[in-house]
Amino acid sequence: MKLNDMKATAGSRKDRKRVGCGIGSGNGKTAGRGHKGQKSRTGGKVARGFEGGQMPLIRRVPKRGFTSKVNNDFQIVNLSQLNAFDDGSTVDAAALFEAGLVRNAVDPIKVLATGDLSKKVELAVDAVSASAANKIQAAGAKLKLISAEA
Numbered sequence: 001m002k003l004n005d006m007k008a009t010a011g012s013r014k015d016r017k018r019v020g021c022g023i024g025s026g027n028g029k030t031a032g033r034g035h036k037g038q039k040s041r042t043g044g045k046v047a048r049g050f051e052g053g054q055m056p057l058i059r060r061v062p063k064r065g066f067t068s069k070v071n072n073d074f075q076i077v078n079l080s081q082l083n084a085f086d087d088g089s090t091v092d093a094a095a096l097f098e099a100g101l102v103r104n105a106v107d108p109i110k111v112l113a114t115g116d117l118s119k120k121v122e123l124a125v126d127a128v129s130a131s132a133a134n135k136i137q138a139a140g141a142k143l144k145l146i147s148a149e150a
Contacts, residue, residue, distance in 0.1 A: 074127060075102040079135055080115020082123070092124040092146075108147065117141060 019031035033040040049056050081101050085091050097105040108126035117139040124144045128136070136143050 074108050074110035075104075077101050077109055077111050077125070078114035079111065079117045079132055082111070082121060083115075083118055085119060085121050087120050088122070090122045090124065111136075 017027060017032075018025060019027045020029075022028045030040065038044045038046065049058060051057070077096060082091060084099055084101075085095070089095070093102070093105040093109055096102045096109060102109055110127040110129070111123065111125050111132045112129050113132035113135055117135055120140045120142075122142045122144070123136060124146055126145065126147045128143060128145065133143060
């Protein structure tokens with residue numbers, strides 16, 4: 001097969017719709033836009049969510065709750081998950097990411113007190129719950145908060 005022998009698969013290429021090219025074309029006169037109305041005009045677009053002057057749904061539905069502007073999107077790690085590491089190892093964002101316990105090594109990490117810690121690891125994370133901090137000290141592990149340094 002040569003380049004000059006190659007052809008597109010049947011049906012893979014389609015001619016563009018030629019509108020406004022006379023009544024014999026099937027798309028002449030109004031060019032498939034129908035008669036009159038906003039959508040038949042040039043630039044006649046309708047904004048997303050616009051309901052023809054009726055009060056839009058987003059404004060009709062009551063608003064509830066509160067969205068804090070403070071970004072507290074911590075990646076959560078439980079104490080029981082830290083038992084996967086060896087004694088004396090340093091557990092930081094990179095180590096947790098490598099072990100598959102967090103999504104990425106960039107976002108802040110918080111340790112919660114679910115489960116017990118049986119290993120003496122050096123923990124370097126952004127935040128720790130109060131009960132988790134107590135359990136970490138009781139296990140003889142070292143805790144270092146990263147966000148406090150920055």
